[in-house]
Amino acid sequence: MLNSKANSLIILDFETTGLSPDNGDRAIEIGAVKLENGVVTDRFQELMYPGKRVSSFIEDYTGITNAMLSTAAPCHEVMARFSDFIQGQNLVAHNASFDKRFLDNELRRISSSYDGQFACSVLLSRRINQNAPSHSLSNLIRYKGIPSTGGFHRALFDAEMTAKVWTAMLDDITEKTGLEEVPFALIQKLTKTTKANVAKVLANY
DNA sequence: TGCCAGGCCCTCTTTAGGGCCTT
Numbered sequence: 001m002l003n004s005k006a007n008s009l010i011i012l013d014f015e016t017t018g019l020s021p022d023n024g025d026r027a028i029e030i031g032a033v034k035l036e037n038g039v040v041t042d043r044f045q046e047l048m049y050p051g052k053r054v055s056s057f058i059e060d061y062t063g064i065t066n067a068m069l070s071t072a073a074p075c076h077e078v079m080a081r082f083s084d085f086i087q088g089q090n091l092v093a094h095n096a097s098f099d100k101r102f103l104d105n106e107l108r109r110i111s112s113s114y115d116g117q118f119a120c121s122v123l124l125s126r127r128i129n130q131n132a133p134s135h136s137l138s139n140l141i142r143y144k145g146i147p148s149t150g151g152f153h154r155a156l157f158d159a160e161m162t163a164k165v166w167t168a169m170l171d172d173i174t175e176k177t178g179l180e181e182v183p184f185a186l187i188q189k190l191t192k193t194t195k196a197n198v199a200k201v202l203a204n205y
Numbered sequence: 206t207g208c209c210a211g212g213c214c215c216t217c218t219t220t221a222g223g224g225c226c227t228t
Contacts, residue, residue, distance in 0.1 A: 014227090016227090019228050020209080020228090021210090023209060025228075057228085058228070061228065094226080095226045095227040097227080098210090098227040101211080134226095137226090194214095195214090
């Protein structure tokens, strides 16, 4: 039975060899935090060996080098552990369509799946933070005045930062609706409506 | 050899194009 609350779920982030699993790109790192009633209660972070060398662009972008990956467990081992970690939980990622493609691809390779639904923090931010100049993760952290020390583009760090942006948006929704608990279904509804309709959705929920 | 993502969202739109967001 999935938890129906938007503050009790898994927030995840992949680092990968590139942008498209359809073009042969693979995951090289997974990071995730488990949120329970708005509090991080568990974490998951592992590098994984994708079976090929990563480009110098990816080494520079993520700080994850071929030397680091050469001693990492293969994708199928790490993803089997991660599959266990996410069972029975709804999922959030920043630009979820990207992470969902890689999650689906890696789990399909090990004949595994998951039972949660995905929500996207970029889509929610476009509705909730309509005045934000940008909805990239680093810009939202700055826009919300959230302290951050450390480097973006590592999986666990980005998952932790996404969790902070996520809970800040839930706080905004709580303030606007008076709801004590924001339902996951309301998030899904918000991300599917137009920006102009957000106030009406919040008022009528 | 040459090519190379995909979904969302806005607008000078819908018989389309381009920017954003993720690595």
